Amino acid sequence: MKVDGVAWRSIAEDGPQAVRIVDQTRLPFAFATLRLEGCDEVAHAIGSMQVRGAPLIGVAAAYGLALAMRRDGGDAALAAAHAALLATRPTAVNLRWALGRLRALLQPLPPAERAEAAWREAGRIAEEDVAINRALGGHGAELIAAANARTGRPVQVLTHCNAGWIATVDYGTALSAVYQAHDAGVPVHVWVDETRPRNQGLLTAWELAAHGVPHTLIADNAGGHLMQRGAVDLVLVGADRVSRGGDVCNKIGTYLKALAAFDNGVPFYAAVPSPTIDWELRDALREIPIEERAADEVRVITGRDGDGRPAQVALAGAGTPVANPAFDVTPARLITGIVTERGVAQPAELVRLFAPPLVAAGGAGR
Amino acid sequence: MKVDGVAWRSIAEDGPQAVRIVDQTRLPFAFATLRLEGCDEVAHAIGSMQVRGAPLIGVAAAYGLALAMRRDGGDAALAAAHAALLATRPTAVNLRWALGRLRALLQPLPPAERAEAAWREAGRIAEEDVAINRALGGHGAELIAAANARTGRPVQVLTHCNAGWIATVDYGTALSAVYQAHDAGVPVHVWVDETRPRNQGLLTAWELAAHGVPHTLIADNAGGHLMQRGAVDLVLVGADRVSRGGDVCNKIGTYLKALAAFDNGVPFYAAVPSPTIDWELRDALREIPIEERAADEVRVITGRDGDGRPAQVALAGAGTPVANPAFDVTPARLITGIVTERGVAQPAELVRLFAPPLVAAGGAGR
Numbered sequence: 185m186k187v188d189g190v191a192w193r194s195i196a197e198d199g200p201q202a203v204r205i206v207d208q209t210r211l212p213f214a215f216a217t218l219r220l221e222g223c224d225e226v227a228h229a230i231g232s233m234q235v236r237g238a239p240l241i242g243v244a245a246a247y248g249l250a251l252a253m254r255r256d257g258g259d260a261a262l263a264a265a266h267a268a269l270l271a272t273r274p275t276a277v278n279l280r281w282a283l284g285r286l287r288a289l290l291q292p293l294p295p296a297e298r299a300e301a302a303w304r305e306a307g308r309i310a311e312e313d314v315a316i317n318r319a320l321g322g323h324g325a326e327l328i329a330a331a332n333a334r335t336g337r338p339v340q341v342l343t344h345c346n347a348g349w350i351a352t353v354d355y356g357t358a359l360s361a362v363y364q365a366h367d368a369g370v371p372v373h374v375w376v377d378e379t380r381p382r383n384q385g386l387l388t389a390w391e392l393a394a395h396g397v398p399h400t401l402i403a404d405n406a407g408g409h410l411m412q413r414g415a416v417d418l419v420l421v422g423a424d425r426v427s428r429g430g431d432v433c434n435k436i437g438t439y440l441k442a443l444a445a446f447d448n449g450v451p452f453y454a455a456v457p458s459p460t461i462d463w464e465l466r467d468a469l470r471e472i473p474i475e476e477r478a479a480d481e482v483r484v485i486t487g488r489d490g491d492g493r494p495a496q497v498a499l500a501g502a503g504t505p506v507a508n509p510a511f512d513v514t515p516a517r518l519i520t521g522i523v524t525e526r527g528v529a530q531p532a533e534l535v536r537l538f539a540p541p542l543v544a545a546g547g548a549g550r
Numbered sequence: 551m552k553v554d555g556v557a558w559r560s561i562a563e564d565g566p567q568a569v570r571i572v573d574q575t576r577l578p579f580a581f582a583t584l585r586l587e588g589c590d591e592v593a594h595a596i597g598s599m600q601v602r603g604a605p606l607i608g609v610a611a612a613y614g615l616a617l618a619m620r621r622d623g624g625d626a627a628l629a630a631a632h633a634a635l636l637a638t639r640p641t642a643v644n645l646r647w648a649l650g651r652l653r654a655l656l657q658p659l660p661p662a663e664r665a666e667a668a669w670r671e672a673g674r675i676a677e678e679d680v681a682i683n684r685a686l687g688g689h690g691a692e693l694i695a696a697a698n699a700r701t702g703r704p705v706q707v708l709t710h711c712n713a714g715w716i717a718t719v720d721y722g723t724a725l726s727a728v729y730q731a732h733d734a735g736v737p738v739h740v741w742v743d744e745t746r747p748r749n750q751g752l753l754t755a756w757e758l759a760a761h762g763v764p765h766t767l768i769a770d771n772a773g774g775h776l777m778q779r780g781a782v783d784l785v786l787v788g789a790d791r792v793s794r795g796g797d798v799c800n801k802i803g804t805y806l807k808a809l810a811a812f813d814n815g816v817p818f819y820a821a822v823p824s825p826t827i828d829w830e831l832r833d834a835l836r837e838i839p840i841e842e843r844a845a846d847e848v849r850v851i852t853g854r855d856g857d858g859r860p861a862q863v864a865l866a867g868a869g870t871p872v873a874n875p876a877f878d879v880t881p882a883r884l885i886t887g888i889v890t891e892r893g894v895a896q897p898a899e900l901v902r903l904f905a906p907p908l909v910a911a912g913g914a915g916r
Contacts, residue, residue, distance in 0.1 A: 212866070212867075375873075378746065378747075378848070378865075379771070380744065380746055380769040380770060380771060381744075381769045383865060386865060386866055389866060389870050393869070393870070398871075399871065400871045400872060400873050401848060401849075401866055401870050401871065401872045401873075402848070402872070402873050402874070403746040403747045403770075403802065403803070403848055403874070404746060404769075404770050404771050404803070405745070405746060405747075405770050405801075405802040405803025405806065405878075406802055406803070406873065406874075406875055406878075407806070408803070408805040408806045408809065408878060409802055409805065409840070409875050409877075409878035409879075410873075410875075412805070412835060412878065412879065435771075436769065436771040436772055436775055437769070437770070437771025437772070437774070439774040439775065439778070439810070440771065440773070440774045440806040440807075440809065440810060441806075443774070443806065443809040443810060443813055444805070444806060444809060447809055469778060474775070482744070482767060482768070482769055483767075484853075485851055485853060485863065485865070486863070487850075487851060487863025487864050487865045488863060488864045489861075489862075489863055489864075490862075495855070495861070495863045496855075496856075496863070497851065497852070497853025497854055497855055497861050497862070497863050498853050498854045498855075499744075499749060499752060499851070499853045500578070500752055500755060500767055501578075503759070504755050504759070504767050505764075505765065505766045505767065506766060506767045506768070507741075507766050507767075507768050507772065507776075508768070508769070508772075509772055509775050509776075511775075512771075512772075512774055512775035512778065513775075513778065
């Protein structure tokens with residue numbers, strides 16, 4: 185999508201030996217890119233959330249593995265790079281999916297051929313991500329257009345976290361639908377959850393402002409009240425991992441918004457590219473590891489000081505005990521539909537839509 | 551309650567011409583008091599949330615009216631002070647209740663006698679607040695003790711906002727129960743919602759730390775996840791206004807926690823001193839005015855810089871549109887019980903517990 189009129193992707197090849205990413209820890213205050221030349225740099229970028237968003241970290245990890253192969257295409261290096269990248273974030277399944285796909289491709293190849301094959305495959309995963317999210321957003325945009333046709337008013341969408349173009353290679357997932365509706369002339373306004381503790385809502389507000397989509401930033405606490413007052417037509421979020429049955433693991437706090445939507449008869453949709461679906465996953469609440477992140481993400485906050493420079497302030501002292509689970513699970517019973525590249529499905533219909541192969545442990549592509 | 555071993559109240563008479571308050575805008579970073587000598591100063595302290603919490607702002611407003619009477623006991627001055635104080639915050643009913651009680655007392659009196667009568671009555675309201683919240687907390691502590699007796703484990707309480715001693719004259723409402731349980735030797739741990747945008751959870755964490763109660767600060771988004779995982783035994787919050795039928799208006803985001811509690815079978819209690827009950831209120835969702843506060847409460851955040859000095863950073867630019875509703879309404883159907891000074895009642899039983907007089911517009915004590 186565009187920033188100041190220039191088209192960007194969140195990750196792009198920068199010659200044959202490096203990738204260039206948008207450094208998301210500096211947004212929304214500064215738009216800056218970083219050149220990553222090795223697997224370690226990519227792993228650090230994922231762990232520190234310089235790149236974030238389930239689809240994007242899958243693509244970034246694939247490039248990280250390819251960069252590792254450029255230095256050493258041997259079996260040990262492949263195993264080490266796979267393990268290091270997989271350990272960066274435990275919750276999103278795209279990371280495991282992309283790394284599994286590369287490993288399955290590379291293992292049968294002679295070490296000398298792996299670097300080039302990995303690089304090409306990472307590029308394919310990136311292009312597929314763009315195509316999937318463009319298609320998915322088209323289906324989501326139809327939901328927004330239908331709401332507008334029904335009410336005759338601008339459609340009020342509430343979103344949580346950032347499921348925008350910077351969480352993917354381009355377009356985004358939930359926001360792909362918003363962008364495509366907006367670009368098609370459907371009047372749409374987005375309520376943007378701040379999304380504590382990391383405030384990814386500020387990334388969403390930045391994206392929407394850059395693209396010219398009307399929006400309003402709110403505290404995470406406000407969404408239920410807005411739904412009670414009829415101010416939300418639909419909730420649209422992304423996902424980090426989705427079970428066979430359509431349980432949605434997404435940024436912490438998503439479940440609370442799904443409860444409020446259900447209680448107020450507001451449709452709740454998750455926008456889910458198929459690599460985010462974990463077909464092996466049956467009981468999302470029990471089986472998904474929920475990342476516990478650092479206490480200082482809650483205690484310390486980054487903004488801009490009076491001179492516009494990045495600055496941090498402590499909200500609580502180092503002695504204040506903190507818990508910081510990064511994700512929660514929204515049960516399928518609260519979800520109106522899953523928006524995928526193949527159309528919108530009820531949670532229970534996902535399996536029919538994609539007809540995944542029967543699960544075998546360690547199967548190809550995992 | 552105690553701070554560094556010294557007993558404090560959040561508001562106290564400072565000679566016959568002034569009150570002294572704890573300046574809550576400086577907590578938790580600094581514990582400082584302010585001397586307020588006139589009605590205008592009290593009104594400013596309420597509007598700016600130097601004093602906050604439904605019970606406390608009722609008491610503060612009563613003292614404000616008394617201070618106005620010290621300067622001019624005439625009818626016009628009474629009406630003007632009443633109006634100015636009433637306009638400071640629209641949602642909490644205690645403000646209206648305390649001001650109405652004073653006005654009903656003062657109007658029949660000769661102007662020369664009003665100042666002294668008002669001062670004595672404000673003192674009575676303050677003492678009643680202490681007595682009510684001590685009694686209420688005793689009933690709440692029984693709930694916590696019962697949970698401990700049932701499970702044999704430390705009781706996990708989740709609270710939202712600050713319903714502690716600094717939100718009242720002393721003891722608090724929800725936290726009065728926690729303090730009394732803790733002081734009686736019942737093991738209790740409190741999950742403290744940060745409570746964006748004004749982060750009153752940091753006040754709660756400060757109070758609990760000062761009193762030695764185990765607690766953990768969490769983002770507002772985390773509570774649903776914790777309840778799904780069985781990590782919460784009961785939710786206990788305060789209230790700003792409660793309807794006849796037991797609908798609870800409280801800090802924005804309370805409704806989301808009530809939904810999560812209901813969905814997970816976790817008991818949800820509101821601790822409500824009877825002056826917080828608006829017996830005239832039938833349909834809380836329609837009738838309670840929800841205060842919309844300044845956008846900069848969401849855009850700008852105050853903490854401490856690296857040298858420990860108070861500092862502000864901007865999270866979003868002035869161009870980012872913001873909505874900032876300060877309260878929401880939790881319907882009675884989601885509430886297990888209302889903890890009052892007369893015991894714990896189901897929402898529908900409130901009327902029987904207090905047998906309020908039939909509502910007549912402008913009746914005594916309103």
